[in-house]
Amino acid sequence: MIAAPQGNSSMLYNQDENTHYLLAGSLFVHEERHFVTTVLGSCVSVCLWDCIRNQGGINHYMLPFWNGEGLASPKYGNIAIAKLIEKLLKLGSDRRNLRAKVFGGGIVLNVINPFMNIGERNIQLAEDMLRDENIPIIGADTGGNVGRKLIFNTETGSVFVKKLTKQIDDIKL
Amino acid sequence: MEQIDNETLLDELRKRLEENRIAVANLRTMTHNLEAVNEKLRQSESLKTDFLTNIRNEINNPLTSIMGLTKQIVDKKTDADQAREIAGMIYHEAFDLDFQLRNIFAAAELEAGETIPSVALVDVAALVRNQRAAFGHKAAEKKVSLDFQCVCPDGEGITFKTDPEWLQKVISNLLANAIEFCHEGKSVTLRVWQEGVRLNIAIADEGPGIPEADRKKVFDRFVQLDSGVRKRHKGHGLGLSIVKALVEMLNGSIVLASNKGNGCVFTVSLAEMETGRPVDVTSGAGNEFIFGDGTQY
Numbered sequence: 001m002i003a004a005p006q007g008n009s010s011m012l013y014n015q016d017e018n019t020h021y022l023l024a025g026s027l028f029v030h031e032e033r034h035f036v037t038t039v040l041g042s043c044v045s046v047c048l049w050d051c052i053r054n055q056g057g058i059n060h061y062m063l064p065f066w067n068g069e070g071l072a073s074p075k076y077g078n079i080a081i082a083k084l085i086e087k088l089l090k091l092g093s094d095r096r097n098l099r100a101k102v103f104g105g106g107i108v109l110n111v112i113n114p115f116m117n118i119g120e121r122n123i124q125l126a127e128d129m130l131r132d133e134n135i136p137i138i139g140a141d142t143g144g145n146v147g148r149k150l151i152f153n154t155e156t157g158s159v160f161v162k163k164l165t166k167q168i169d170d171i172k173l
Numbered sequence: 174m175e176q177i178d179n180e181t182l183l184d185e186l187r188k189r190l191e192e193n194r195i196a197v198a199n200l201r202t203m204t205h206n207l208e209a210v211n212e213k214l215r216q217s218e219s220l221k222t223d224f225l226t227n228i229r230n231e232i233n234n235p236l237t238s239i240m241g242l243t244k245q246i247v248d249k250k251t252d253a254d255q256a257r258e259i260a261g262m263i264y265h266e267a268f269d270l271d272f273q274l275r276n277i278f279a280a281a282e283l284e285a286g287e288t289i290p291s292v293a294l295v296d297v298a299a300l301v302r303n304q305r306a307a308f309g310h311k312a313a314e315k316k317v318s319l320d321f322q323c324v325c326p327d328g329e330g331i332t333f334k335t336d337p338e339w340l341q342k343v344i345s346n347l348l349a350n351a352i353e354f355c356h357e358g359k360s361v362t363l364r365v366w367q368e369g370v371r372l373n374i375a376i377a378d379e380g381p382g383i384p385e386a387d388r389k390k391v392f393d394r395f396v397q398l399d400s401g402v403r404k405r406h407k408g409h410g411l412g413l414s415i416v417k418a419l420v421e422m423l424n425g426s427i428v429l430a431s432n433k434g435n436g437c438v439f440t441v442s443l444a445e446m447e448t449g450r451p452v453d454v455t456s457g458a459g460n461e462f463i464f465g466d467g468t469q470y
Binding site for chain 1: 214
């Protein structure tokens, strides 16, 4: 058994469990329980969970809006969040039962920008879109100068977050 | 109320006016950017609509040809040589159709964000050679020669940890484009070499080249520089957008060097991917993963 006890409760996760490693620009939704891992720098992950059907999904996007260049992929938040919701609805979820948790959006480079930096813009997009969709955000850990590693349990909706204090540049976003 | 002297008041006013001026200038820039993006999105939607309209023909036409050709063999008394010739034509049509459909599915998968890599140790030289052989008939049609140079450190070939299917899609799309646009009788060169830990692949053609203004645009989806009903080249403009998306997922970059009239060189540079995915708390950069040092949400 791999146990990761911490402050509040423990997340037990043994070798037989279904796991998935989520790459940047991808999303993952499943009706069976999966433990999904991903690593975030300035990227943001929205974890969506259906509290009635106990199924969920997660995305990992790098930029807030698709600008019309290249493919319209979930590397862009507006597409990633819309697709995440769409996929859960396809699995039978009712919109009213969806709950969200938002993570990431750390500051990657020490750039002083008159506008918000990428991490902040990514977080803002998540907050705006989820509000527009009437999906409550019931948990979050965003911003700061840190990277984060997440493990999301798609069945219970719980997320284990480990802050990474190593140089963010070294982390594959 | 404290008495503020005029000088302080004026200073404060000046400061606030200046801040205001900066904010308005920023807003103007943002609005301008927004307008540009909006226009781009509108164009992309319009191209997508064209694509959907054209796709029926691009699938029906080859299929109709294939059916017509096979019927010829079945109905008429064709001898073995004639049958073989017709079978060759069927192969060409089927090959093109297969290539286009694979691209369409690849683009759909990439836009759905569900592409999962399966990393393996790939014999890159063999993969490129296979592609070169697969496209041989297309090159031959135009009398284009396909030259392959593999700079292998020990003469043995190059093995590299990456997703073989994705790498193949990248190479086949670049190769298909190179042959399509290469002038008749000229040559397409494929070069593979390692630079430190990176794998480099360059595909060069002797075609019309791409003007500087269009070099970024060609990677957008559904864009073909020569488009419209009378366009001279097959395809839907998906190839390069797929190549770019896949190269990014393969931890790489792609660079286009071209001069109008002097052909193109596409150079892809990849970093190795990790086999097996770091799935538990102790994997990957494991040192900082100390049990008990995290938060549950």
